Structures are given as C-alpha cells and as structure tokens.
Amino acid sequence: xxxNEKELVGNFELTKQGVITRREVLMMGAVAATSIASVNAAVAATSxxxxxSPAAAGKDPxxxxxxxxxxxxxxxxxxxSQIEQHLxxxxxxxxxxxxxxxxxxxxxxxxxNATYSPLRExxxxxxxxxxxxxxxEFYFGNLGGTGGDPSGDVKAALxxxxxxxxxxxxxxxxxxxxxxxxxxxxxxxxGNHIDTFGLDMHNMWSPQNVVPLLVLDVYEHAYMVDYGIxxxxxxxAFAKNLDWQVVAKRLxxxxxxxxxxxxxx
Numbered sequence: 001x002x003x004n005e006k007e008l009v010g011n012f013e014l015t016k017q018g019v020i021t022r023r024e025v026l027m028m029g030a031v032a033a034t035s036i037a038s039v040n041a042a043v044a045a046t047s048x049x050x051x052x053s054p055a056a057a058g059k060d061p062x063x064x065x066x067x068x069x070x071x072x073x074x075x076x077x078x079x080x081s082q083i084e085q086h087l088x089x090x091x092x093x094x095x096x097x098x099x100x101x102x103x104x105x106x107x108x109x110x111x112x113n114a115t116y117s118p119l120r121e122x123x124x125x126x127x128x129x130x131x132x133x134x135x136x137e138f139y140f141g142n143l144g145g146t147g148g149d150p151s152g153d154v155k156a157a158l159x160x161x162x163x164x165x166x167x168x169x170x171x172x173x174x175x176x177x178x179x180x181x182x183x184x185x186x187x188x189x190x191g192n193h194i195d196t197f198g199l200d201m202h203n204m205w206s207p208q209n210v211v212p213l214l215v216l217d218v219y220e221h222a223y224m225v226d227y228g229i230x231x232x233x234x235x236x237a238f239a240k241n242l243d244w245q246v247v248a249k250r251l252x253x254x255x256x257x258x259x260x261x262x263x264x265x
Contacts, residue, residue: 060098062133064091067140075144077237082225089221090140093132100126124203131202135182138215139222145243154213154248157187161194171196173235176218183218186210187254211257213250214242 054061067087071080100122108118149165150158162168175183179198188195190209197207216238223234 061101062094062097062130064094065137065140070140070144073144075237075241077226077233077240078143079226082223085225086136086217086222087140090133090136093129093136096129097126097133100129127203128201131206135184135199135202135212135215136217138184138212139217142214142243142246143238143241145241145245147240147242148244150244150247152248154244154251157194157251169239172214172216173232173239176216176235176238177231179218181217181219183216184210184212185214185216186212187251189254189257211250211254213254214247 054063067083067090070083071087074080075083104122104126107122111117112119114120149155155165158165158168162171172183172185175196175198180200181202181204182199184197184199184207186195186197186207187193188207188210194213195207195210197205197210199205216235218231218235220229223231223237226237227234
C-alpha cells in the first residue's frame with residue numbers, strides 16, 4: 001500500500017481479504033454524501049408540506065371528503081336515506097375535530113388534572129372526534145363496490161390468515177355482531193400479516209402499527225334507518241356493497257411504508 005493510500009485509509013479497519021483501497025474510500029464518501037443529501041431533501045420536503053398545510057395557513061386543518069356519490073348509487077340493501085343520515089353524522093365529526101383543534105391553541109393550562117380539567121377533556125374528545133372522522137372515511141371509501149370475492153394479493157393475504165375468503169367473511173360478520181363500534185381489518189406492519197381488531201368506541205382499543213384495509217361501522221346509526229336493530233341483515237348488505245378494489249389499493253400502499261422495528265427508529 002502506498003503512503004497516500006495509507007493516509008486515505010486512516011482509521012478504517014483492515015479485513016482478512018485485504019486492505020481498503022483508495023477507490024473504496026472514495027466510494028464510501030460518495031455513499032455518505034448521497035445519504036446526507038437524501039435526508040436533507042426529505043427534511044426539506046416535509047418542511048415544505050408542513051408550511052403549506054391548511055393549519056399553517058391559519059385555516060381549519062380538516063375538510064369533509066365528498067362521499068355524496070354513494071347516495072345516488074342505489075346500493076342494494078343500503079338506502080339513500082340511510083347513507084344521507086350517516087354522512088351528516090360524519091360531517092359533524094369533521095366540524096368538531098376542527099373546533100377542538102382550535103380550542104387547544106388557547107387551552108387553560110393552569111390546573112391540569114387527570115380526574116377533570118378542561119385540557120384533559122379537550123385531549124380525550126379530540127381523539128374521539130378525529131378517529132370518528134377518519135374511520136368513517138375508511139368506511140365510506142370501501143363502500144360502493146359489488147361485493148363478491150377478492151382477488152390477487154388481497155385474496156392471498158386473507159387465505160394465509162383465515163384459510164379462505166369464505167371463512168374470512170364469516171369471521172368479519174361474526175366480529176361485526178360482537179363489537180359496539182367498529183371492525184378494523186388492517187395490515188399489521190409489526191408482524192407483516194393481516195389482522196382484525198374490534199373497537200367499542202372511536203378512541204377505544206384503536207390499533208397501532210396497523211394500516212386499515214377494510215373498515216366496518218357497526219354503530220346503530222350505520223343501519224337503523226334501514227334495519228332497525230337487525231344488524232345481521234345490515235352486515236349482509238355491507239358485504240354485497242364492499243369495494244374490494246379499494247381494499248386492494250390500500251394493501252398495495254402498505255408496501256411503501258416502513259414495517260416492523262423500523263417504525264421505532
């Protein structure tokens with residue numbers, strides 16, 4: 001090794017296969033520079049997105065999504081009246097999410113208390129309102145399809161977890177009968193598999209590290225206009241109108257996300 005190469009190597013450890021050459025040192029430097037540039041670009045992009053957000057501009061951070069097309073779809077077993085009433089409730093969650101967000105800017109911090117304090121109530125109810133908004137968006141987003149059986153990666157993932165798509169639908173309906181609020185079928189990025197979770201309230205037992213793929217609302221407001229208290233008929237109607245293409249797009253999107261222990265780094 002020349003004196004110049006020795007100087008470039010510096011404190012790098014030599015391996016049994018040989019010394020680290022000048023080219024390898026330069027390559028290491030290039031990789032490091034590229035990594036730093038990538039990180040800086042990602043930070044810059046995140047900062048730009050944050051500064052252009054509605055909240056940064058002094059506007060309400062949440063806007064109701066337009067699901068009005070579901071009303072005119074004439075879905076079998078889900079009347080326009082049922083969907084209209086449900087959409088009104090969803091928009092209420094959007095309104096309250098914005099209201100609480102703005103109230104937290106000037107929340108009373110003088111006497112925080114875990115039994116009762118204005119700040120505590122705002123924080124708790126924010127989780128209820130925001131989750132109520134988001135889960136409804138997932139729910140309405142996977143309505144309006146033709147039901148039937150899924151295909152492709154969704155079919156394979158469900159078969160791996162539940163044995164068959166038929167067994168999964170039985171599991172979904174049974175889960176819908178025993179929960180009081182929501183059934184969330186999602187991709188578990190910690191275990192890299194599909195899982196099903198049940199929620200009694202928007203902000204109770206909401207799963208972490210899970211990307212929602214299929215969301216089922218089983219609150220009474222989701223079906224009482226059409227079915228009264230006959231939830232079983234509603235679950236059959238939900239299955240007939242499930243949009244598996246949307247579920248497939250959500251599953252494909254999980255491949256772009258970090259998974260497992262990477263989420264804690």
